[in-house]
Amino acid sequence: MLDDTFKAAFESKPKAVSLELQHEVEQFLYWESKLLTDRRYKEWFGLLAEDLHYWMPIRSTKIMREVAQEYTDEQGFAHFDDNWYTMKGRIRKIMSDVGWSENPASRVRYLIGNVMVVPENENTINVVSASMVYRTRQERQLDVFACERRDVLRRVETEAGFEIVRRTILIDQSTILSNNLSFFF
Amino acid sequence: MNVKANVGATGAYSDAEILAMIDEKNGKYDPKIYVDEALYRLELERIFARTWICMGHESQIPKPGDFTTAYIGEDPVVVVRQKDASIRVFLNQCQHRGMRICRADSGNAKSFTCTYHGWAYNQGGDLVSVPMEKEAFGGCLNKAEWGPKQARVETYKGLIFANWDADAPPLDEYLGDVKFYMDIMLDRCEEGTEAIPGIQKWVIPCNWKFAAEQFASDAYHAGTTSHLSGIMAGVPEDVDITQVAPPTEGLNVHLENGHGCGLFLRNPMFYMTIVGPKVTEYLTTGPAYEEAVRRLGQGRADVNLCHTNVFPNLSFLAGINTVRMWQPRGPNEIEVWTFTLVDKTAPQEIKDEWRRHTSRTFSAGGVFEQDDGENWCDIQQVLRGHVAQNQKFNIEMGSHTVTADNPEGFPGLSFAYTYSEESARGVYRYWTQIMTAPDWDAIRRIEQRPLAAE
Ligand code: FES
Ligand SMILES: [Fe+2]
Numbered sequence: 001m002l003d004d005t006f007k008a009a010f011e012s013k014p015k016a017v018s019l020e021l022q023h024e025v026e027q028f029l030y031w032e033s034k035l036l037t038d039r040r041y042k043e044w045f046g047l048l049a050e051d052l053h054y055w056m057p058i059r060s061t062k063i064m065r066e067v068a069q070e071y072t073d074e075q076g077f078a079h080f081d082d083n084w085y086t087m088k089g090r091i092r093k094i095m096s097d098v099g100w101s102e103n104p105a106s107r108v109r110y111l112i113g114n115v116m117v118v119p120e121n122e123n124t125i126n127v128v129s130a131s132m133v134y135r136t137r138q139e140r141q142l143d144v145f146a147c148e149r150r151d152v153l154r155r156v157e158t159e160a161g162f163e164i165v166r167r168t169i170l171i172d173q174s175t176i177l178s179n180n181l182s183f184f185f
Numbered sequence: 186m187n188v189k190a191n192v193g194a195t196g197a198y199s200d201a202e203i204l205a206m207i208d209e210k211n212g213k214y215d216p217k218i219y220v221d222e223a224l225y226r227l228e229l230e231r232i233f234a235r236t237w238i239c240m241g242h243e244s245q246i247p248k249p250g251d252f253t254t255a256y257i258g259e260d261p262v263v264v265v266r267q268k269d270a271s272i273r274v275f276l277n278q279c280q281h282r283g284m285r286i287c288r289a290d291s292g293n294a295k296s297f298t299c300t301y302h303g304w305a306y307n308q309g310g311d312l313v314s315v316p317m318e319k320e321a322f323g324g325c326l327n328k329a330e331w332g333p334k335q336a337r338v339e340t341y342k343g344l345i346f347a348n349w350d351a352d353a354p355p356l357d358e359y360l361g362d363v364k365f366y367m368d369i370m371l372d373r374c375e376e377g378t379e380a381i382p383g384i385q386k387w388v389i390p391c392n393w394k395f396a397a398e399q400f401a402s403d404a405y406h407a408g409t410t411s412h413l414s415g416i417m418a419g420v421p422e423d424v425d426i427t428q429v430a431p432p433t434e435g436l437n438v439h440l441e442n443g444h445g446c447g448l449f450l451r452n453p454m455f456y457m458t459i460v461g462p463k464v465t466e467y468l469t470t471g472p473a474y475e476e477a478v479r480r481l482g483q484g485r486a487d488v489n490l491c492h493t494n495v496f497p498n499l500s501f502l503a504g505i506n507t508v509r510m511w512q513p514r515g516p517n518e519i520e521v522w523t524f525t526l527v528d529k530t531a532p533q534e535i536k537d538e539w540r541r542h543t544s545r546t547f548s549a550g551g552v553f554e555q556d557d558g559e560n561w562c563d564i565q566q567v568l569r570g571h572v573a574q575n576q577k578f579n580i581e582m583g584s585h586t587v588t589a590d591n592p593e594g595f596p597g598l599s600f601a602y603t604y605s606e607e608s609a610r611g612v613y614r615y616w617t618q619i620m621t622a623p624d625w626d627a628i629r630r631i632e633q634r635p636l637a638a639e
Pocket of ligand 2: 412553
């Protein structure tokens with residue numbers, strides 16, 4: 001089962017939020033992806049909450065009758081199932097000069113769209129967005145990934161304005177058509 | 186040495202040429218085994234269609250009608266739990282016009298109906314109904330003759346295997362001594378293991394033997410440069426990575442029938458960086474460890490990580506409990522299919538930790554596995570070169586340390602120092618032998634002996 005509270009928030013068409021809030025959230029998401037594209041991993045990591053859950057379940061092919069079981073649940077195996085500490089380890093890896101899957105580094109571009117915002121309260125904001133990730137690396141490797149991201153953002157007193165408490169990444173591919181997932185979504 | 190200008194293009198190799206591709210005495214071999222289309226077609230016929238291939242774990246299909254789709258080489262199959270709890274594996278191909286019978290990765294089904302013209306099969310894959318049978322076939326279609334090809338099916342401690350060849354030995358005999366090492370993962374507790382739900386699949390543009398051989402034999406890449414950053418991701422920040430010494434106590438084991446493994450002994454350090462402190466503690470102290478000592482003996486209970494390949498394409502890391510099938514997709518590509526096993530009786534908290542850590546370390550995004558994919562892609566690309574294909578690769582490591590015996594009393598054909606390639610020599614020599622053996626009688630006659638020792 002995917003996160004139920006979150007799902008409920010998007011069960012029917014969300015009420016329009018103020019343009020200001022919509023703008024704030026979008027700018028945060030753009031900023032975040034810019035940090036990743038620019039390989040400013042330490043700063044990106046700074047946007048993650050200490051109670052983070054960063055999770056990408058596995059998708060598989062099901063017949064329509066059983067399509068509710070398309071994704072693995074929270075007890076299932078996942079592409080990513082990380083907390084703040086393990087993400088810190090990933091940052092340590094990607095920034096080391098012996099992390100061969102990202103040295104030489106990939107070139108990663110994110111196109112974020114379809115941003116829908118549902119505030120839970122003053123401080124907690126549910127956000128759905130679609131992300132196209134375009135990666136090239138080495139001489140001619142090219143990978144394209146599309147996914148829906150379900151974020152829970154928390155308002156904080158930082159320049160960025162929010163931190164990411166939870167990110168669920170629903171990737172469209174069942175068999176991942178790439179040699180690795182050595183970057184972030 | 187005869188270097189043919191058009192090798193591979195003609196698609197023909199004599200037995201003598203294949204046998205000469207591995208020179209285990211001199212520690213050299215021919216990288217054309219990784220790229221040649223004709224050799225690849227021969228592998229599908231002589232290896233994948235004749236040996237026992239892993240289909241997954243029994244706990245993935247617990248109830249009658251539960252199925253998964255899997256592969257024997259490039260042949261798609263359906264793996265189905267029957268009403269009597271047995272398992273059937275049949276070719277996922279309708280014998281009418283060849284359509285794929287089952288088009289989902291997994292699920293539960295009472296029957297399977299071909300979407301092309303509606304031939305219907307029961308859970309066992311028997312053809313039971315044909316639309317307009319009487320009118321269109323005049324009642325003379327013998328349905329019993331037209332079900333999909335059935336494979337032999339056997340299990341070993343939860344793992345399901347299938348084999349197309351009626352002349353192959355039973356699974357137990359085929360596995361032989363590798364069972365001793367499989368048990369380090371499969372038999373630590375009375376109840377055995379269960380699979381964490383979900384099979385992760387991804388594509389690596391490399392030959393399947395790079396992956397199989399690495400799991401059979403290559404502790405060297407883990408003890409040297411490949412996984413430095415993976416280790417770094419798992420140790421506390423204040424630990425200086427250059428001070429983390431690679432394990433040195435262990436064995437590289439050459440087993441019969443093309444199987445191979447290597448292991449570290451009495452050094453839980455690697456566990457710490459991969460499965461974290463909680464699972465490490467669970468594996469190396471307390472009641473679960475004591476049960477493992479009782480069941481496996483002190484020696485095996487103190488194996489801290491055993492990397493193994495069951496010939497041809499089933500690999501696992503005992504302790505970390507990542508299991509994977511390297512599905513061949515042409516000479517230049519594989520799909521990795523991987524899942525995680527946990528002790529059935531482990532506390533839920535331990536199962537959760539185990540799952541999170543195998544996903545963190547050994548998966549497409551795993552801090553270890555990311556870098557394996559990186560190496561194999563580049564090797565494969567370099568091998569597009571004509572000159573590159575006509576070089577020899579070095580496979581002589583540890584030749585001087587090979588013995589027919591080991592202080593642990595563990596079974597195997599020959600043993601060498603932890604960082605050795607005796608097991609790899611075994612995999613590749615067996616590969617040349619099975620590739621040139623016309624049938625199972627000939628495969629049975631393959632002489633199995635220590636390699637570099639003489
Ligand atoms: S191909 Fe299956 S019914 Fe015709
Ligand atoms: Fe590795």
